[in-house]
Amino acid sequence: MLIVAGPVGAHSHDGGQNHPEQQGRIFSVMDGVRDLDLDDEIRYLTAHPAPLEDLSRVHATKYLNELESFCRQGGGNLDPDTFALSDSWDAACRAAGAGLEAIAELERLGDGVAFVPVRPPGHHAGAERGMGFCLLNNVAVSAAALTARGQRVLIVDWDVHHGNGTQAIFWDDPDVLYISTHQWPLFPGTGRADEIGGPNAIGLTVNIPLPPGTTGDIVRMALEVVAQPTIDQFNPDWVLVSCGFDGHRDDPLGELALSSGDFAQLAQLASSFAPRSGRLVLFLEGGYSATALRSSVATTLGALLEVPVEQEATTFGGPGSEAIEAARRGRVQAMDALRMKSHLAGGQG
Amino acid sequence: MTPIKTIAVGFDGSMNSQAAVTWASHLASALGAHLKVVHAVGLLEHAGQSRHTAARSEDGRALALAAGLLSSQVEWLAVDGDPLSALLRMTEAPHSVDLLVVGSRGAGQHSGTLLGSTSLELVEHSGVAVAVIPQGGPRDDSELGAPSRSE
Numbered sequence: 001m002l003i004v005a006g007p008v009g010a011h012s013h014d015g016g017q018n019h020p021e022q023q024g025r026i027f028s029v030m031d032g033v034r035d036l037d038l039d040d041e042i043r044y045l046t047a048h049p050a051p052l053e054d055l056s057r058v059h060a061t062k063y064l065n066e067l068e069s070f071c072r073q074g075g076g077n078l079d080p081d082t083f084a085l086s087d088s089w090d091a092a093c094r095a096a097g098a099g100l101e102a103i104a105e106l107e108r109l110g111d112g113v114a115f116v117p118v119r120p121p122g123h124h125a126g127a128e129r130g131m132g133f134c135l136l137n138n139v140a141v142s143a144a145a146l147t148a149r150g151q152r153v154l155i156v157d158w159d160v161h162h163g164n165g166t167q168a169i170f171w172d173d174p175d176v177l178y179i180s181t182h183q184w185p186l187f188p189g190t191g192r193a194d195e196i197g198g199p200n201a202i203g204l205t206v207n208i209p210l211p212p213g214t215t216g217d218i219v220r221m222a223l224e225v226v227a228q229p230t231i232d233q234f235n236p237d238w239v240l241v242s243c244g245f246d247g248h249r250d251d252p253l254g255e256l257a258l259s260s261g262d263f264a265q266l267a268q269l270a271s272s273f274a275p276r277s278g279r280l281v282l283f284l285e286g287g288y289s290a291t292a293l294r295s296s297v298a299t300t301l302g303a304l305l306e307v308p309v310e311q312e313a314t315t316f317g318g319p320g321s322e323a324i325e326a327a328r329r330g331r332v333q334a335m336d337a338l339r340m341k342s343h344l345a346g347g348q349g
Numbered sequence: 350m351t352p353i354k355t356i357a358v359g360f361d362g363s364m365n366s367q368a369a370v371t372w373a374s375h376l377a378s379a380l381g382a383h384l385k386v387v388h389a390v391g392l393l394e395h396a397g398q399s400r401h402t403a404a405r406s407e408d409g410r411a412l413a414l415a416a417g418l419l420s421s422q423v424e425w426l427a428v429d430g431d432p433l434s435a436l437l438r439m440t441e442a443p444h445s446v447d448l449l450v451v452g453s454r455g456a457g458q459h460s461g462t463l464l465g466s467t468s469l470e471l472v473e474h475s476g477v478a479v480a481v482i483p484q485g486g487p488r489d490d491s492e493l494g495a496p497s498r499s500e
Contacts (some may be wrong), residue, residue, distance in 0.1 A: 019393075020393070020396060066464050067464065070464045070465070076465055077465055078464055078465050079391065079431040079432060079433070079465070079467070080361070080389075080391050080393060080394070080431075080432070081391040081392045081393050081431065082431075084464075129433070129464075131431045131433075131434070132391075132392055132431065133392065161392070164434075185429055186395065186429055187390065187391060187392050187429045187430060188429060188430045188431065188434060189428060189429035189430040189434065189435065189438065190430075190434075252396050252397070253392060253395065253396050288396075
């Protein structure tokens, strides 16, 4: 069973056709969902606005008030990339609420996979500010709702850009394991391998920066070699995926070289991280090529539901194997340094 | 008071940022400080305006040199990120600048609120002094040397 919470943003938060983060993305995504021909095996949920209580676990009240007021007054640009319009507050709240609806439905069914096709996207939004096309951090709102109930949450972020907002929000949270594969160097300039988490969550941020041209085999290897040991140790109750498709080779905003077939394999790998069926939710993040979005959504969801879908061949042979070893090594060194610092501080105390 | 040895100034090509670079260059020249002209490369720029960035690099350096700085005192940095994050990163190692300089209103930004105002957000979040240069620059170069101090 596929749970689709949304869509959100098909008819709101309209920055125009010249902005890559546009309404048409949702139409492409939903075409990809329809390509699966799921008939009775799909359930659509209406995305209601996330309650303030849930938003406030992640975002500062001051920011929420300012963003709502900014939008109500007509909005404008938050930065050269990011716009907020008169209806963007409502769209952002519904985008943030969609994940909560998806989780509730999965809990009710005890089975299935959930997909949250929403915009504006979320993973760049931090506690106190939006940026990088993002206003509210959708995946973080859901993760925080789960940890508030004592659940342990793994967030896998395979968007081409590092999810700096999500990382910052859960930097020192021992109940959230954040794992990101992303192109480096690239916006937003964060996500080095030695960024490993705060003092209460050392090692629970896993960054695997990858060079332009990286192919699917390398991204999978990155998750298996660098991230899998930490995931096994962490033992998550839920897996939330920041599911950006801008790592596709046709995407205009990145230079990774993935195909739609690669996303299918990444989805299967993410599914294997979940403790059981009914504990996997995929949140749309980036993805700015209409055709790549449609095919990647179809193959990703098709792989999880075991529905045969026409897909591009998986890719291999690109650069990045050295980057994986560097990430592994950088991570170990950073953790050793932090442990040493902690040991010395303890000795002095 | 910490001596000002290194200054970072935000530059996006707007008139305000040009005024900021000129002001920062005069100050750096007077203090014998090093100047980093910082340009934040956002998502949209990365997607298709790279030639624009190259032109801005020349513009930024030209403004600094015209204000009397030696070429060896000026460094151009294109930094991935939004303007606020890019400038705040300049306060951390290895850059560790002593002063941030920014125009009062960058290109495409909304005025009057914290949201959308790099200058206001910088003043709120920076751990080093921040100088916000008004549109058109200070009235008189004699006003140099009195940057506002952020808390």
